[in-house]
Amino acid sequence: MQVNNVETLFQKTLQDSDLTAKQQAVLSVSLNLFAAQGFDRTSTSEIAQAAGVSEGTVFKQFKTKDGILRAIIDPVLDQVIPMAATEFMTEIDAAKITDFENFLSYVLEDRMTFALENQQQIKVFAQEIIRQPSLIQVLLNKVQTLITSKVGDIFRNFQASGQLVDWPVSQIARYIVGTIVSYVLPQILFQLDTNFDVKQASHDAAKFLARGLAPEK
Amino acid sequence: MQVNNVETLFQKTLQDSDLTAKQQAVLSVSLNLFAAQGFDRTSTSEIAQAAGVSEGTVFKQFKTKDGILRAIIDPVLDQVIPMAATEFMTEIDAAKITDFENFLSYVLEDRMTFALENQQQIKVFAQEIIRQPSLIQVLLNKVQTLITSKVGDIFRNFQASGQLVDWPVSQIARYIVGTIVSYVLPQILFQLDTNFDVKQASHDAAKFLARGLAPEK
Amino acid sequence: MQVNNVETLFQKTLQDSDLTAKQQAVLSVSLNLFAAQGFDRTSTSEIAQAAGVSEGTVFKQFKTKDGILRAIIDPVLDQVIPMAATEFMTEIDAAKITDFENFLSYVLEDRMTFALENQQQIKVFAQEIIRQPSLIQVLLNKVQTLITSKVGDIFRNFQASGQLVDWPVSQIARYIVGTIVSYVLPQILFQLDTNFDVKQASHDAAKFLARGLAPEK
Amino acid sequence: MQVNNVETLFQKTLQDSDLTAKQQAVLSVSLNLFAAQGFDRTSTSEIAQAAGVSEGTVFKQFKTKDGILRAIIDPVLDQVIPMAATEFMTEIDAAKITDFENFLSYVLEDRMTFALENQQQIKVFAQEIIRQPSLIQVLLNKVQTLITSKVGDIFRNFQASGQLVDWPVSQIARYIVGTIVSYVLPQILFQLDTNFDVKQASHDAAKFLARGLAPEK
DNA sequence: AATGAATGAGTCTTCATTCAT
DNA sequence: TATGAATGAAGACTCATTCAT
Numbered sequence: 001m002q003v004n005n006v007e008t009l010f011q012k013t014l015q016d017s018d019l020t021a022k023q024q025a026v027l028s029v030s031l032n033l034f035a036a037q038g039f040d041r042t043s044t045s046e047i048a049q050a051a052g053v054s055e056g057t058v059f060k061q062f063k064t065k066d067g068i069l070r071a072i073i074d075p076v077l078d079q080v081i082p083m084a085a086t087e088f089m090t091e092i093d094a095a096k097i098t099d100f101e102n103f104l105s106y107v108l109e110d111r112m113t114f115a116l117e118n119q120q121q122i123k124v125f126a127q128e129i130i131r132q133p134s135l136i137q138v139l140l141n142k143v144q145t146l147i148t149s150k151v152g153d154i155f156r157n158f159q160a161s162g163q164l165v166d167w168p169v170s171q172i173a174r175y176i177v178g179t180i181v182s183y184v185l186p187q188i189l190f191q192l193d194t195n196f197d198v199k200q201a202s203h204d205a206a207k208f209l210a211r212g213l214a215p216e217k
Numbered sequence: 218m219q220v221n222n223v224e225t226l227f228q229k230t231l232q233d234s235d236l237t238a239k240q241q242a243v244l245s246v247s248l249n250l251f252a253a254q255g256f257d258r259t260s261t262s263e264i265a266q267a268a269g270v271s272e273g274t275v276f277k278q279f280k281t282k283d284g285i286l287r288a289i290i291d292p293v294l295d296q297v298i299p300m301a302a303t304e305f306m307t308e309i310d311a312a313k314i315t316d317f318e319n320f321l322s323y324v325l326e327d328r329m330t331f332a333l334e335n336q337q338q339i340k341v342f343a344q345e346i347i348r349q350p351s352l353i354q355v356l357l358n359k360v361q362t363l364i365t366s367k368v369g370d371i372f373r374n375f376q377a378s379g380q381l382v383d384w385p386v387s388q389i390a391r392y393i394v395g396t397i398v399s400y401v402l403p404q405i406l407f408q409l410d411t412n413f414d415v416k417q418a419s420h421d422a423a424k425f426l427a428r429g430l431a432p433e434k
Numbered sequence: 435m436q437v438n439n440v441e442t443l444f445q446k447t448l449q450d451s452d453l454t455a456k457q458q459a460v461l462s463v464s465l466n467l468f469a470a471q472g473f474d475r476t477s478t479s480e481i482a483q484a485a486g487v488s489e490g491t492v493f494k495q496f497k498t499k500d501g502i503l504r505a506i507i508d509p510v511l512d513q514v515i516p517m518a519a520t521e522f523m524t525e526i527d528a529a530k531i532t533d534f535e536n537f538l539s540y541v542l543e544d545r546m547t548f549a550l551e552n553q554q555q556i557k558v559f560a561q562e563i564i565r566q567p568s569l570i571q572v573l574l575n576k577v578q579t580l581i582t583s584k585v586g587d588i589f590r591n592f593q594a595s596g597q598l599v600d601w602p603v604s605q606i607a608r609y610i611v612g613t614i615v616s617y618v619l620p621q622i623l624f625q626l627d628t629n630f631d632v633k634q635a636s637h638d639a640a641k642f643l644a645r646g647l648a649p650e651k
Numbered sequence: 652m653q654v655n656n657v658e659t660l661f662q663k664t665l666q667d668s669d670l671t672a673k674q675q676a677v678l679s680v681s682l683n684l685f686a687a688q689g690f691d692r693t694s695t696s697e698i699a700q701a702a703g704v705s706e707g708t709v710f711k712q713f714k715t716k717d718g719i720l721r722a723i724i725d726p727v728l729d730q731v732i733p734m735a736a737t738e739f740m741t742e743i744d745a746a747k748i749t750d751f752e753n754f755l756s757y758v759l760e761d762r763m764t765f766a767l768e769n770q771q772q773i774k775v776f777a778q779e780i781i782r783q784p785s786l787i788q789v790l791l792n793k794v795q796t797l798i799t800s801k802v803g804d805i806f807r808n809f810q811a812s813g814q815l816v817d818w819p820v821s822q823i824a825r826y827i828v829g830t831i832v833s834y835v836l837p838q839i840l841f842q843l844d845t846n847f848d849v850k851q852a853s854h855d856a857a858k859f860l861a862r863g864l865a866p867e868k
Numbered sequence: 869a870a871t872g873a874a875t876g877a878g879t880c881t882t883c884a885t886t887c888a889t
Numbered sequence: 890t891a892t893g894a895a896t897g898a899a900g901a902c903t904c905a906t907t908c909a910t
Contacts, residue, residue: 020869038348040257044905054871056907061869065905123347130344131255133407167421175425178399182391190350204384208392212429237894261880271896276881278894454890472782474691478884488892490886499884557781564778565689567841601855609859612833616825624784638818642826646863671873695901705875710902712873
């Protein structure tokens with residue numbers, strides 16, 4: 001079972017861009033600082049110093065401090081998410097998993113890994129959402145059309161095969177996402193377990209969800 | 218079934234304090250501004266203006282901008298949370314609910330209501346946690362001793378009566394909390410449904426949880 | 435030989451005034467704080483707190499912060515100095531000291547004691563002079579007319595009796611004052627010797643001055 | 652007889668530093684303003700305006716208002732004083748003055764000139780000492796080791812040649828310094844004589860001191 | 869492209885002063 | 890007379906941004 005490695009995706013974004021080494025340093029350092037201490041608590045001079053460049057250089061490429069933030073978030077929105085989503089859906093299709101609990105286990109592990117490997121970007125993203133809730137709409141819009149029909153189909157398949165309760169898609173998705181979040185969020189915010197067992201966790205959670213979402217007798 | 222009304226608790230905190238009307242206005246306005254646009258994005262002059270007082274007045278009582286934040290958060294930590302927890306536990310005891318799904322339904326409605334009624338404070342609290350994750354430890358320490366044993370007892374009772382699966386307390390709690398969050402967080406961050414049906418939601422969620430947490434056959 | 439005790443003079447000033455106990459506390463505390471940390475570095479709220487009165491009370495009597503300063507300095511200018519000068523001159527007259535070195539010894543001890551006993555007021559005064567050099571003119575004008583003729587007479591007597599060199603009064607006075615200052619200033623600024631022997635010092639200094647100011651052979 | 656010209660030393664400090672023209676203007680203007688109206692009475696916006704720079708520029712280099720003060724005082728402590736002391740001692744050695752009164756005359760003129768040419772810095776320094784008396788200890792520690800032995804040797808030579816009374820070095824030094832101060836301090840605080848005759852003054856003072864410090868018959 | 873000195877609007881904070889009680 | 894809450898002008902300092910080199 002192959003799992004998305006999105007750690008590479010940020011670096012891939014860096015490499016794909018025609019940014020100089022210094023500009024990449026600026027972006028990379030900004031990601032870490034924004035994640036660690038928040039956008040507002042990070043000054044551009046701090047970024048310059050940490051990146052080992054002059055203050056002018058920080059603005060040469062990204063124009064404004066907000067430009068840096070967008071340079072971090074936009075790829076997530078524009079490329080990472082859709083790409084991941086497509087990849088993800090394709091993989092699911094390819095896997096042709098017919099057992100619902102196995103399906104869940106696969107999905108949970110994949111998404112937990114994704115989240116844990118992109119902690120920094122997610123943290124920055126989360127902070128930004130608090131400030132600008134409309135972001136989540138943008139995100140949803142991008143993923144929704146892509147996923148909805150697909151997910152709907154998948155759910156309907158499992159419902160047809162008598163493995164999934166006949167609730168609205170949104171409700172079922174809510175419980176699944178909520179369960180993922182309940183594992184991942186604490187890990188991201190505070191490093192509780194440094195060696196968090198994704199496999200075990202996704203297995204446990206899949207079992208719980210499969211039963212909670214089983215059709216009523 | 219009586220539900221905690223904690224909207225009153227912030228105002229009660231205000232009234233209990235010997236703050237003047239203007240100081241209360243400062244605190245009240247700060248709560249809203251911090252929740253709406255974040256601590257760092259709210260200037261003290263903005264607070265002063267919104268509260269209809271001079272900028273000096275803001276600092277007369279609270280000394281620093283951080284002092285205002287503490288004046289909002291500390292009561293939550295020191296009084297509201299423990300008090301709510303105690304009340305909550307007492308009510309559960311009094312209710313003597315023997316059916317697990319009914320128990321869940323009760324708990325979910327109570328906590329969802331609590332969260333929704335204190336959106337502002339929770340939002341400020343959440344933002345502060347991102348900045349200072351140690352806060353959650355403080356919170357947990359305060360609630361833990363109070364709840365742990367009690368919750369453990371309750372879970373063990375349901376396990377003894379064959380209504381609850383034999384998983385670790387922390388895991389069971391994780392799924393319950395995760396489910397609550399999956400309903401409440403979107404509501405708090407973005408006002409999706411202005412008329413969110415707590416009763417329906419807690420009923421649905423209770424059914425889902427009760428089945429997911431039922432003992433294995 | 436009786437020496438001026440001007441420590442009492444400040445308190446006498448306090449008592450002579452029809453200030454309430456609280457107002458006296460304000461003045462007294464201000465003197466100490468101004469001397470210790472400077473006028474500009476002392477806030478009126480600090481004074482209020484140290485005096486154990488409300489902030490309003492500080493202004494009730496003295497109107498402004500500068501008013502407090504004047505209430506400390508003016509008496510020195512208006513009463514203490516002239517009074518001391520008069521007393522001093524009278525004493526000198528009464529003492530009828532014919533030996534120049536004895537005269538110097540007497541004068542030095544008297545003035546050193548005066549200075550040491552009024553360290554606080556002198557320190558405040560000194561600080562204020564830096565800020566407002568015209569003050570020294572005011573002081574000089576007040577003392578000059580009073581002293582000049584008298585001192586001139588005395589010096590001329592000692593010159594006539596062949597004990598004092600025939601230099602201008604201002605020059606002779608300069609050396610005497612300079613010598614006093616060389617002993618007293620270090621004591622006031624930094625408490626070098628906590629037990630400074632005024633008697634010994636004035637005796638030594640008198641010997642030095644008497645010889646330095648002896649007529650040329 | 653060549654006399655230290657220390658007016659140049661502040662400017663030399665400026666030139667030695669790699670400060671931009673604007674930063675030098677800030678320092679130069681600050682020196683004058685601090686001297687004229689005191690550190691606490693000088694606002695950073697006032698400095699910026701007088702230096703013809705923005706307020707940000709003032710802080711870019713010196714970080715804090717206190718940083719400006721240190722940039723003015725530290726060179727005096729770290730370089731000017733020791734350098735001057737060394738130069739001074741070397742000159743004295745080179746001069747090989749055997750007559751005590753001539754020696755005093757030389758020393759007095761040199762030091763008076765030094766003081767008068769650095770009025771501003773001395774005034775700032777003096778104000779700072781009132782606020783932070785420990786500064787004088789720092790100063791003394793720096794000069795002491797350098798001078799003590801040397802001065803002690805010189806005094807002992809004059810004592811051996813029967814031109815200097817057998818008093819403790821500290822006492823002799825006190826009278827000399829006191830006499831210098833009696834001439835210089837009034838000049839610095841209030842510009843009494845704009846055309847003050849250093850040569851005449853040092854000559855007069857040397858005569859006075861030489862006699863006052865002559866050995867007892 | 870990179871630098872870093874310079875900018876100035878904006879931020880938090882202090883403080884002398886006032887005034888209703 | 891005394892209080893202390895309230896004021897608002899002014900202060901030190903920060904920081905995103907610009908521009909000449």
